[in-house]
Amino acid sequence: MKITITGTGYVGLVTGTCLAEIGHQITCFDIDKEKISLLNEGISPIYEPGLGELIQRNIDSGRLTFSSNPVEAYSNAECIFIAVGTPANEDGSANLSFLEAAAIQIAEQIKKDIIVVIKSTVPVGTNERIGSIIQERVPPNIKIEMVSNPEFLREGTAIHDTFHGDRIVIGANTEEAGKQIGNIYEPLHLPIVHTDIRSAEMIKYASNSFLALKISFINEIANLCEKIGADIDQVSAGVGLDNRIGKKFLNAGIGFGGSCFPKDIHALNYLAKEFDYDFKILQSVIDVNYRQKDLLFYKAKEHFGSLAGKRTTILGLTFKPNTDDIREAASLRIIQDLLLEGAVVTVFDPVAMPKVEKLFGDKISFAVSSEQALVDAEAAFILTEWDEIKSIKLKEIKDKMTEPIIFDGRNCFSLEETKKYGIRYYSIGRPVVQ
Ligand code: UGA
Numbered sequence: 451m452k453i454t455i456t457g458t459g460y461v462g463l464v465t466g467t468c469l470a471e472i473g474h475q476i477t478c479f480d481i482d483k484e485k486i487s488l489l490n491e492g493i494s495p496i497y498e499p500g501l502g503e504l505i506q507r508n509i510d511s512g513r514l515t516f517s518s519n520p521v522e523a524y525s526n527a528e529c530i531f532i533a534v535g536t537p538a539n540e541d542g543s544a545n546l547s548f549l550e551a552a553a554i555q556i557a558e559q560i561k562k563d564i565i566v567v568i569k570s571t572v573p574v575g576t577n578e579r580i581g582s583i584i585q586e587r588v589p590p591n592i593k594i595e596m597v598s599n600p601e602f603l604r605e606g607t608a609i610h611d612t613f614h615g616d617r618i619v620i621g622a623n624t625e626e627a628g629k630q631i632g633n634i635y636e637p638l639h640l641p642i643v644h645t646d647i648r649s650a651e652m653i654k655y656a657s658n659s660f661l662a663l664k665i666s667f668i669n670e671i672a673n674l675c676e677k678i679g680a681d682i683d684q685v686s687a688g689v690g691l692d693n694r695i696g697k698k699f700l701n702a703g704i705g706f707g708g709s710c711f712p713k714d715i716h717a718l719n720y721l722a723k724e725f726d727y728d729f730k731i732l733q734s735v736i737d738v739n740y741r742q743k744d745l746l747f748y749k750a751k752e753h754f755g756s757l758a759g760k761r762t763t764i765l766g767l768t769f770k771p772n773t774d775d776i777r778e779a780a781s782l783r784i785i786q787d788l789l790l791e792g793a794v795v796t797v798f799d800p801v802a803m804p805k806v807e808k809l810f811g812d813k814i815s816f817a818v819s820s821e822q823a824l825v826d827a828e829a830a831f832i833l834t835e836w837d838e839i840k841s842i843k844l845k846e847i848k849d850k851m852t853e854p855i856i857f858d859g860r861n862c863f864s865l866e867e868t869k870k871y872g873i874r875y876y877s878i879g880r881p882v883v884q
Pocket of ligand 1: 700711
């Protein structure tokens, strides 16, 4: 099928490339000309393992093209997927301005009946609204059919998730439209859930909110474990073996970040308020996550009394490993906290340092390796569980730091090992190693 995907962020670019890989003729459209010219050279503007190679392969096969020209992108498309960003407004609601702008641009170009699929995460009712924006602007004989097809891929494992997802959700008003979009995914042989449009929109918010709830819940249990002398890793393992609960998303840590969970739970909370519903659990998920992000900072403050002048090191800046995304990452809050206290901050991350440099400039120092970042440090904070951070030798930490004290937000090391090396070790939901 000849498909145009609007928006070359994580969702649009990965979806477009994977749909090309399974045989469709894809044009990825973006208003950002710089991004499109990079992509035309086969360079991925985002860091996502395996994506660069897959883009190149599909450019070479002739199935994947990139364009910032709306005439070229839309006029011959048989189907249009919209995957533009829906960031949060100040009040927590979803900002739909990119989506509306895309809808207007699409309306200006289409000359025949078409299915417009919204992949972006959008509040319930948005497909109808976007459908009206397009329909109002095209001649009355052209029929616009809207389909909601939310995306469930994760950054860092986006390609794997696309090919091996748990399900594909397709919300449509007519069986025919749902079937047509289902056919696009047929080669993936994944379970397809057909729903009405509003339910499909809700499935996305409910899924992300439930996963966020799981994380905040286990973080609360972890905080309680610390107080009552239990070990969250053992507790999570024991709880997760219950099939009804499941092992996934039970890793306690410094809270969830990224471009999805924080924005989506705020948007759902906002939506609930609009409909006069007090979504108590969701508000707690938000509150717990806010508090969790500062946890390590307060542990350090309690340990040292004052952090003024302390040489601190931060290992890991991204909201999770295998991505260059720092949106809503705990690192940004902790760096800010440490600077306000007058600490000296050195950071290391395998990929995200240029992005963090743009935010903090010369207020902090950037190391070329985790080993270098640890030299003469008085406190080390582990904020992202990158393989190369998890595999640092504890002996190295002991030898390089002035006094080996680790505040680990990802429980990367065993308590026994840190004890063996005489490292003071604060982690999440586990006893402190003194
Ligand atoms: C999340 C969802 O997992 C995807 O299904 C969804 O498609 C995506 O949002 C989206 O809406 O676009 P993503 O934000 O890429 O994906 O990352 P996750 O792997 O879900 O991790 C989110 C955050 O939760 C990270 O900060 C991670 O460190 C944290 N987390 C995750 C924990 O603290 N503990 C866990 O057990 C799992």
